[in-house]
Amino acid sequence: MKQTDIIPFYGGTHPELFEIERRCMDREGKVIDELQQLLPNGLVLDIGAGNGFTAEKLQTTQRTIIGMEPDELMIDCTKQVIFTKGCAQDIPFHTHTFDAAYSTWAFFFEGITDLDKGIAEMKRVVKKGGPLIIVDNYGEDEFCALSDRPITSSTNHWIKRGFDYHIIETAFIFDDVEEARKLLGFYFGDPGMAVEKTRFEYKVAVYTALNE
Numbered sequence: 172m173k174q175t176d177i178i179p180f181y182g183g184t185h186p187e188l189f190e191i192e193r194r195c196m197d198r199e200g201k202v203i204d205e206l207q208q209l210l211p212n213g214l215v216l217d218i219g220a221g222n223g224f225t226a227e228k229l230q231t232t233q234r235t236i237i238g239m240e241p242d243e244l245m246i247d248c249t250k251q252v253i254f255t256k257g258c259a260q261d262i263p264f265h266t267h268t269f270d271a272a273y274s275t276w277a278f279f280f281e282g283i284t285d286l287d288k289g290i291a292e293m294k295r296v297v298k299k300g301g302p303l304i305i306v307d308n309y310g311e312d313e314f315c316a317l318s319d320r321p322i323t324s325s326t327n328h329w330i331k332r333g334f335d336y337h338i339i340e341t342a343f344i345f346d347d348v349e350e351a352r353k354l355l356g357f358y359f360g361d362p363g364m365a366v367e368k369t370r371f372e373y374k375v376a377v378y379t380a381l382n383e
């Protein structure tokens with residue numbers, strides 16, 4: 172794994188902010204519920220698993236999630252998840268190992284990474300017919316409107332690559348305005364520091380394909 176393959180992420184050095192992010196984004200658990208429905212039983216790979224928040228929730232007696240994460244500082248060994256170090260461009264598993272793979276807000280960002288390298292690796296390690304799922308920002312919502320630069324995924328990029336998509340309408344819900352300002356100010360600067368409420372509508376795109 173090359174250091175240059177890793178997208179720098181704040182979560183390892185600011186775990187207290189990442190804790191707010193994970194607790195408050197999609198607070199009602201709509202994305203987790205959707206992934207529960209879409210994922211098969213068996214062995215599933217979480218690409219860019221972060222601290223294992225999502226993987227731990229998706230694990231069942233019939234489904235084992237392997238959390239693959241390149242940044243050691245992100246890995247939370249207190250979680251009931253099997254972690255491995257690795258990155259999307261070079262997945263450290265044999266061909267056709269997994270029944271499915273998914274990635275939530277990690278690596279697959281157009282313009283920042285080589286999407287096709289990651290998609291090719293995802294396809295290599297998943298069995299034929301297995302689901303491939305990418306979760307990212309959809310945009311056109313109160314949360315993304317706070318940013319002065321584009322932070323939405325491009326549906327066209329995924330459609331061109333054979334994925335369908337649907338939208339989940341969820342929300343960032345903070346405990347109080349101070350907590351909202353802490354995280355949104357960190358993300359967006361002044362517009363985030365100036366917020367005066369605790370709930371922000373947030374649309375999430377779920378891109379899905381079956382491995383050929």
Ligand SMILES: C[S@@+](CC[C@H](N)C(=O)[O-])C[C@H]1O[C@@H](n2cnc3c(N)ncnc32)[C@H](O)[C@@H]1O
Binds near residue numbers: 275
């Ligand atoms: C926004 S966090 C999302 C974490 C987790 N998927 C979640 O939903 O909580 C992005 C994660 O992608 C990881 N990452 C960065 N570069 C990566 C790469 N090349 N391949 C896989 N993951 C990567 C980061 O270390 C970070 O943990």
